[in-house]
Amino acid sequence: MSIHSSRAGQPRHIRKVAVCGAGVMGAQIAAHCVNAGLPVVLFDLSSKEGDRTAIARKAVAQLARLKPAPLGSPELADAIVPANYDDDMALLADCDLVIEAIAERLDWKHDLYRKLAPHVAEGAILASNTSGLPIRSLAEALPAALRERFCGVHFFNPPRYMPLVELIPTQETRPELLDHLETFLVSTLGKGVVRAKDTPNFIGNRIGVFGILSVMAQARAFGLPYELVDELTGTRLGRAKSGTFRTADVVGLDTLAHVVRTMQDQLPDDPFHALYRVPEVVEALIAKGALGQKTGAGFYRKEGKAILRLDPDSGSYVPADARIDDAVAATLAQRDPAARLSALRESSHPQAQFVWALLRDSFHYAAVHLADIADTARQADQAMRWGFGHAAGSFELWQAAGWRQVAQWIQDDIAAGRTLSDAPLPEWVMRGPVWERQGVHVAEGSWNAGEGRFEPASDLPVYERQFGAPLLFGESRGQEGVVVHETDAIRCWTLPEPHPQDVLIVSFKTKMHTLGPDVVRGIAQAVDLAESDYAAMVIGHVDDPFSAGADLKAMLPAFQSGGAAAVEPMEREMQEMALRLRYAQVPVVAALAGLALGGGCELAVHCARRVAHFETYIGLVEAGIGVVPGAGGLTFGARRAAELRAQAAPDAPLTAFLKRFVTAAATAQVSASALDARRIGYLRDEDMVVMNRHEVLPAAAQQARALAQLGWRPPLPARFPVAGRDAIATFKAQLVNMQAGGFISAHDFTVAERIVHVICGGDVDPGSLVDEAWILRLEREAFLWLLGQPRTQERIESVLKTGKPVRN
Missing domain, CATH: 3.90.226.10 (2-enoyl-CoA Hydratase; Chain A, domain 1)
Known part of the structure; x- marks a missing residue:
């Protein structure tokens, strides 16, 4: 039995990972695994000429150039072994977790699984990083013995920084394997894990992409420009600073379109199906090759230092200078959720009506689909927190603003034909335990719409190691410090x-x-x-x-x-x-x-x-x-x-x-x-x-x-040796060259010179023994002298006023 082996029936300890697919996502998953101290084999197709692992090797080299940085330190790239499917399948023998991360084509994934299956080690886990393909369909290409060790594991991009990972089992996936993998993802990789049902786009993208489509539809209906929508749907709403259209540019409009089409094709009976269309403006941008940030233009384009936004009517880019109305800004700044939502709904201002409409849409959609996509409301809200950077999920916002009142408002809007679908709210919203407790999150757990009960959070031992994880609105933590x-x-x-x-x-x-x-x-x-x-x-x-x-x-x-x-x-x-x-x-x-x-x-x-x-x-x-x-x-x-x-x-x-x-x-x-x-x-x-x-x-x-x-x-x-005056002269010469080359300013030079003087122990012989009090005195003298300098005072004043120092 090798050191990686498991006891009969138990998953192997995950000590080494293979990632199959060296595209941007696969390479970054590999990067985050080595961030966590795990050796990784990164597979891709073999090159026809020269180095047969050139594709994977190039992907590893590219990691150092990506922003934000996938690697915690550049030299970690050395822990990723490039490989190809033709020559290196034997390397899978000591890999405990194999993550497939190739393009979203069912036939391509099936072909790869047939290659992988004979080489996946006994007890090892095979998982697909698909963003929406049915896990049960993917499993069809696997032998029966491997299906029980197969599941979906959907990382959000970029994997290092985005907390959310969705874990999606099939009916054949062994429960203990899921627990084992969740523990690994939470503790070893530092992720927030949500278990999702095997439905198109799972939880995060299902709710999140609907939210994007809702924003786009309502922005068009209310005639609001993109930069204004982004201000309304950014930090003021407790969401990512980039808002909606900037986020779409960052994600890539082609990627967004792919996810939308998945929903369009796979959800024909969805009551919101009419919304599952790639917006015309997005189609037009894709046709022009304007895919967002990666091509330099999308909803926005940068010209010099100016940020321009698309005018959808003319197709040209114009200054992004629309601003939020002061009264609407004041409404959004209200601390009381009930008062804020009521003011938005009652306002006649288009900006306020827009915000109410998109929040109402999110509540409506989440309620209608909760039983289909997630076991509990907790999973739905955590997916939006961890996967889309929302300060609170839809159910949390609804509950904080008053469950019964908001439910009645939604019903009224459905009856008046103002919603994106005429689907009624589920029965559990308006009567029974949720109505009585006035929300889906209560002290004993979150609402499981499929089983009609409140369900406690996971009791896996990995969560006992934690303290201070944020609570959803309505939850209780138990024993405090x-x-x-x-x-x-x-x-x-x-x-x-x-x-x-x-x-x-x-x-x-x-x-x-x-x-x-x-x-x-x-x-x-x-x-x-x-x-x-x-x-x-x-x-x-x-x-x-x-x-x-x-x-x-x-x-x-x-x-x-x-x-x-x-x-x-x-x-x-x-x-x-x-x-x-x-x-x-x-x-x-x-x-x-x-x-x-x-x-x-x-x-x-x-x-x-x-x-x-x-x-x-x-x-x-x-x-x-x-x-x-x-x-x-x-x-x-x-x-x-x-x-x-x-x-x-x-x-x-x-x-x-x-x-x-x-x-x-x-x-x-x-x-x-x-x-x-x-x-x-x-x-x-x-x-x-x-x-x-x-x-x-x-x-x-x-x-x-x-x-x-x-x-x-x-x-x-104890006393310790210092470098003394000779080292001061050496470092100072380097500083002179840096100033001459324009790398540091005059005052940067002055400050750095003082730093060098202190850390080298002052004007003493090299190797002189000093104690801490000696260096601390030099520190104080240098600090106080610089504090009295006008240029330092100018920098401090700038920091206090603007948050940034001037370069003087």
């Missing part, structure tokens, strides 16, 4: 059982979790509490980000009243906080997710360990606002470079190990992922990277407890 100490700035609490009870969690209550004076003092108080009453401590939050850095607004009044000298105590306090974490008598673990910038990065690197969500973007960004990192960030870089040299090559020049920290700080570099942060040096090899955001806090608590149980002791303060 226990708060043990709280101020206006911080909250100290513990996770509920079964998570560790002897680990203190510290969370910030500030906007973007910035580090103001009260937070800094609160962290020190939390360490005191942890040392007194707990085994370990974690700094982290249920929501993102970890920390956007120091609170500039809190620092500004002191600077304005007393100049740089008045800021010095605050700066010193930040440094003392960093050292307090480093030398705490209990292990402190940073639970990182989202942004960890500036002071947030400095806080994290001084903890005993870090547990980071894969999508963590960490960096010392102070140079961008014209100052140096001043809370121990440069001290960390100087000390860490000395440690790395001592471990790897004690006789090597210190500059070789210092360079990456100098470059990162001087250029305000932010990691592209947690793995990239490890490359830069902000994370260490022993720091854990977690793929699912909701596992970060529990994993950090487990890590902190493990360190405590293993007898963790803080490091002893």
Whole structure:
């Protein structure tokens, strides 16, 4: 039995993946698997001449050029082995999951399955990444023994960033296999899994594409231009910033048309079938080769810096300058869902009527089709959250605005002929448990329309590892964390059982979790509490980000009243906080997710360990606002470079190990992922990277407890060598060349020069031994001096006003 083998009847542990189809989607699925640490074989057709794996090899090379980046770090591409179907089928023998991701042609997929079937390992899973073909029809080409290990697994594009994966079984798929695959997708790949019924376009695309068609139809009916529709259907409506028409351009109008035609062909009896037509304007754009972003033109076209939008009447592109009405904007900004929806419905303004119409359409459609496409309303709403970036699903919005009232409004509109279909609302909407409980999401679960009952969320063990997953409106979480100490700035609490009870969690209550004076003092108080009453401590939050850095607004009044000298105590306090974490008598673990910038990065690197969500973007960004990192960030870089040299090559020049920290700080570099942060040096090899955001806090608590149980002791303060004046001269020469080449501005040079001076230990001999206090003093001096410079003040003022620094 090989190490990949499973016990009789049990799925194999998924340790290696094969992806068949090296198109954009298949290659990006392969990329995300290697992001998660899994080796991958990427198959495609064999080339007729030269390198027979050239197609797959080219697809791997192309990954480095795609935006947004599919790979967390470029060198991960080396873990993808290119292969072809003619020569390399033996490579499937040790693959535990085989994902087919070729073009949406049933005959092509059947041909491939016949090739794959003899080589798929016993116990391995075969899955199709189809966006809408019937899974039962795909399974017909497989031998009976493989059908029970076959299912659909629909990733949304781009696979690295889109949470949703739909899992679609056939009647023959073994239930334990689905549980095994769901666990893998959730924990190993970090996805939000929705189990869908085997119906055309499943759940996400079925509801989402209907929504797009509804928006297009209603926009035409109300005569609204595309840019206005995108503003109305973007963040104001709790949806993706790009709105509807820009999203269509990004997805590709040909791709959109393909999904629409699938619905048109496969759903002839659907009561909304009349809407399942590719809109004429889309057909016309496709005919001209204007497929959206990938061809440079679609509903929008960029000319220089100007964004133009299509005028459908003339076929030409015109300025995109229509704006939302102030009164409608005010209505959409109302916090009360019931008041907002009522105001939209009662308004006579076309923009408000448009928004009510598309929301009503989404409610109507979701209710009519719930029993057909999903087991529960939870799956339908999660699909829209995870697959289309909606802040809330259709059922959530309906329930929040008042189930009974909205249901009556929909009925009235159906009777008046204002809806896209005359199909009545299902009986369960207007009577029975949903009507009585006034919604589909209640404490004990979500409505299963097929079985006529409320059904609890999945109880798979993988979900017990999570904490803080957002609830749907109407749901309840059960046991919450226990708060043990709280101020206006911080909250100290513990996770509920079964998570560790002897680990203190510290969370910030500030906007973007910035580090103001009260937070800094609160962290020190939390360490005191942890040392007194707990085994370990974690700094982290249920929501993102970890920390956007120091609170500039809190620092500004002191600077304005007393100049740089008045800021010095605050700066010193930040440094003392960093050292307090480093030398705490209990292990402190940073639970990182989202942004960890500036002071947030400095806080994290001084903890005993870090547990980071894969999508963590960490960096010392102070140079961008014209100052140096001043809370121990440069001290960390100087000390860490000395440690790395001592471990790897004690006789090597210190500059070789210092360079990456100098470059990162001087250029305000932010990691592209947690793995990239490890490359830069902000994370260490022993720091854990977690793929699912909701596992970060529990994993950090487990890590902190493990360190405590293993007898963790803080490091002893020690002196370390610095690079000194010779390295300063070397780095400065490089900066001179960068300024001469126009890569950095005059003030960039000034800031970088100060960074180099500090991190090299100042004007001392190479190899001089210094302590942390020495570098921290240099940090403070450089920070305060730069704070007094007019160009730095100009940058800070710009950031506070616009969110972006000027380049001066």
